[in-house]
Amino acid sequence: MVCKARKIYRVVTADSNHSSPIAANLLDRPFNMERPDNTYVGGITYIPTKEGWLYRTVWIDLYSKAVVGWSMADPMQAEWVTDALRMAFFKRRAEAGRIVHSDRGSQYASERFRKYLDDRGYTQSMSRCGNGWHNAPAESFFHTLKVELVSSCDFKTRDEAKQVIFEYIELFYNRKRKHSSIAYMRPFQYETEWLNSV
Numbered sequence: 001m002v003c004k005a006r007k008i009y010r011v012v013t014a015d016s017n018h019s020s021p022i023a024a025n026l027l028d029r030p031f032n033m034e035r036p037d038n039t040y041v042g043g044i045t046y047i048p049t050k051e052g053w054l055y056r057t058v059w060i061d062l063y064s065k066a067v068v069g070w071s072m073a074d075p076m077q078a079e080w081v082t083d084a085l086r087m088a089f090f091k092r093r094a095e096a097g098r099i100v101h102s103d104r105g106s107q108y109a110s111e112r113f114r115k116y117l118d119d120r121g122y123t124q125s126m127s128r129c130g131n132g133w134h135n136a137p138a139e140s141f142f143h144t145l146k147v148e149l150v151s152s153c154d155f156k157t158r159d160e161a162k163q164v165i166f167e168y169i170e171l172f173y174n175r176k177r178k179h180s181s182i183a184y185m186r187p188f189q190y191e192t193e194w195l196n197s198v
Contacts, residue, residue, distance in 0.1 A: 020109035026125035027101055033063035035198075036191050037092050039099040039125075040068060042081065042108070043138030045145070047072075047165065049155040054162065057081050057107075059088045059100075060137045063194070066174050066187035067141065068092055072162050078110040085116070096121025103127050103135050144173075 033039060039062040047054040055076040059069040069088025071080040085100065100117055102108040104126050117124050127135050149168050155161040174187050182190045 020106065020111070021114070022104055022109065023124040023126040025101075025128050026099055026123065027127075036061055036063045036066075036194060037068075037094045037098060038063060039101060040085070040088060040094075041135060041137045042085070042100070042102040043135055043142060044076070044081070044105065044107070045142040047150055047155065047161050049158050049161050051156075051158050054155075054158045055080075056165070057084045058138060058141060059084055060141055061092075061187070061191075062101075062137060064187040064190045065137065065141075065179050065182055066191065067169050070169065072158075072165070074158060076107075078107045078112060081107045082113050082116050089120070094122075097123065099123050099125050101125040101127070101135070102138075104129065141173075144177075 027039070027041075040059040041062055042057060042059045044055060044057045047056055052074065054072055054074055056072045057070065057080055058067050060066070061068045068091060069084040069086070071084035071087070073080045081102075088094065100122050102125075107113065108124075108126065114124065145165070145168065149164070153161075153164065155164070176186055178184045178186055179190075185193065
């Protein structure tokens with residue numbers, strides 16, 4: 001892999017022009033959560049490689065800003081947002097009643113995704129039309145990923161991009177990167193502080 005300054009491209013990742021049901025927006029700003037695993041915020045982005053686009057979805061814990069679930073695929077498919085959420089629920093053992101928030105994209109409005117949430121007792125929430133602020137935590141992560149990693153890397157293959165991004169999330173972002181919104185702590189450190197206080 002060669003890392004150097006490069007141009008960031010724009011492609012459309014959310015298709016909100018569909019007839020599927022739209023969930024109510026259950027989030028208010030500022031995002032003040034009292035504990036981990038109460039609310040997950042999801043989003044979709046794209047990573048350029050020499051083989052073509054690699055699409056990526058993540059779920060962010062709104063309390064600690066940790067990436068709790070993620071999936072990468074090509075082409076973009078509805079089922080992989082479910083795969084990423086399944087990872088989050090398996091790793092975190094999240095109980096029923098949690099809020100799962102996203103934009104109004106067709107992947108999140110799909111029957112398969114809505115059924116997955118209903119079957120497990122999770123509550124779906126969607127941003128208001130044209131209001132990206134309610135999805136800001138996921139967008140903030142994608143911006144950080146692109147500035148700190150993707151903008152300087154020239155990935156030859158999708159598999160190479162997957163491996164490098166995996167290491168960035170699991171070895172650096174969740175464990176070592178400090179965030180101003182959580183008192184300049186690391187995501188896992190912030191969660192540990194909460195666990196030690198209860």
